[in-house]
Amino acid sequence: EIVLTQSPDTLSLSPGERATLSCRASQNINYRFLAWYQQKLGQAPRLLIYGASNRATGIPDRFSGSGSGTDFTLTISRLEPEDFAVYYCQQYSSSIIYTFGQGTNLEIK
């Protein structure tokens, strides 16, 4: 099983600032099969990024993904009030089991 470890657990920033979220895998992620999701309290996850760097339909261009191998990053270039939420990375490199990171809570400072 590929274990994903996200850092930091909590990130406190102000609107307008840049957010950098990290996701590290215990094994190589083939073909950059990594996705990022945003989840707000009481809601379903929302797909932001797939294939490590492809924005999903309707996702603003302030969200970007990068990385390969075992290290991946989600960057939010300029935080809007609606961006404060929990963010999860997810790998689909292993078809035996899809796994998620433990989440990063992006909170307003």
Added chain:
Amino acid sequence: QVQLQESGPGLVKPSQTLSLTCSVSGASISSTTYFWNWFRQHPGKGLEWIGYTNYNGAANNNPSLRSRIDISLDTSKNDFSLELRSVTAADTAVYFCARAPRDASGFGYFDYWGQGSLVTVSS
């Protein structure tokens, strides 16, 4: 617009079977382009993938749950279902359904989700 909606009992007794249905609109579950998935999220915790199936009969389940789960499609109703047998309090969670599209590189990310259904296991 694609929409998924979970339905089913909110309370299940220990040792019984948890049954949930995901109704799909705006997409056909008979399409071979999509895989239909179930997840759960324990209270205050992260996301756990349960398994998927698709119209071609492809299926895969989380090894930790494999012996207890069945996922099936009902093409006449355009929905799919989850059965989780022999439940315990540890199965109390919010259950989500979601779609995974197949693209040129493969599949395994989830583009549309239901809003979630809380299931409590208690006597």
